[in-house]
Amino acid sequence: xxxxxxxxxxxxxxxxxxxxxxxxxxxxxxxxxxxxxxxxxxxxxxxxxxxxxxxxxxxxxxxxxxxxxxxxxxxxxxxxxxxxxxxxxxxxxxxxxxxxxxxxxxxxxxxxxxxxxxxxxxxxxx
Numbered sequence: 001x002x003x004x005x006x007x008x009x010x011x012x013x014x015x016x017x018x019x020x021x022x023x024x025x026x027x028x029x030x031x032x033x034x035x036x037x038x039x040x041x042x043x044x045x046x047x048x049x050x051x052x053x054x055x056x057x058x059x060x061x062x063x064x065x066x067x068x069x070x071x072x073x074x075x076x077x078x079x080x081x082x083x084x085x086x087x088x089x090x091x092x093x094x095x096x097x098x099x100x101x102x103x104x105x106x107x108x109x110x111x112x113x114x115x116x117x118x119x120x121x122x123x124x125x126x
Contacts, residue, residue, distance in 0.1 A: 003043070003122075003123040003124075004043045004044075004045070004119055004120065004122075004123040004125060005024060005038075005042055005043070005044045005045070006020055006022060006023040006024065006044075006045045006047070006074075006116070006120060006125065007023060007024050007025075007026045007031070007044060007045070007046045007047070007059065008020065008023050008024065008025050008026070008047060008048070008078070009026060009027060009028045009031055009046050009047070009048055009055045009056060009058070009059040010025075010027065010028075010048050010049060010053075010055055011027050012025050012027060014049065014094065015090075016090060017090050017091055017092065017093055017094050018078055018082065018088055018089070018090040018091065018092035018093070018094060018097060019078065019088065019089055019090055020047065020078065020081055020086070020087070020088060020089075020120075021087035021088060021089050021125075021126055022087075022120055022125030022126055023047070023125075028055055028058055028059055028062075031059055031062050032062050032066070035062060035063055035066050035068070036066070038068075040066070040067050040068050040069060041068075041069055041070065042068070042070070043070040043071075043119070044063060044068060044070065044071045044072070045071075045072045045073075045074050045111055045116055045119070046059035046060055046063070046071065046072075046073055046074070047073070047074040047075075047076075047077050047078065047081075048077050048078070049077045049078055049079060049094075049096050050076065050077040050078070050079035050080065050096055050099060050101050051075055051076060051077065051079075051080070051101040051102060051103050051104060052099075052101055053077055053096075054106075056073040056074060056075055056077060056108075057073055057075070057106045057108050059073070060072070060073040060108040060109065061108065064108075071109065072109050072110060072111035072116075073106075073108045073109065073110050073111070074110070074111050074112075074113070074116050075103055075104075075106070075108075075110050076103070076112070076113050078097060079096055079097050079098070079099055079101065080101075080113055081113055081116075082097050083097075083098075083100075084113055086113065086117055087126050
């Protein structure tokens with residue numbers, strides 16, 4: 001079983017511009033098919049652009065509906081991650097990366113940037 005999967009669920013062009021180092025690009029429209037290939041006990045964190053982006057919530061709900069047991073949504077997304085100075089890959093030129101936003105409860109299991117960074121460090125993804 002994989003130690004941890006961190007999945008960027010945005011369209012590939014956004015992943016190509018900037019993504020969390022060590023994360024995978026699985027766009028939302030391909031996520032369910034990809035999820036069906038995984039062990040349901042695999043720890044997974046899904047993320048998108050920012051707190052105002054609904055993609056991480058939608059991605060979390062796909063995994064939850066399929067019965068995955070260890071899935072979190074990183075709601076701060078790439079904007080918060082990059083603003084904290086955590087490791088990113090790509091040119092990171094998209095305007096949304098500079099917006100300051102606040103968290104809104106969406107009824108999904110979430111993870112903070114700090115906890116995600118610790119998990120990724122432990123899994124040797126960073």
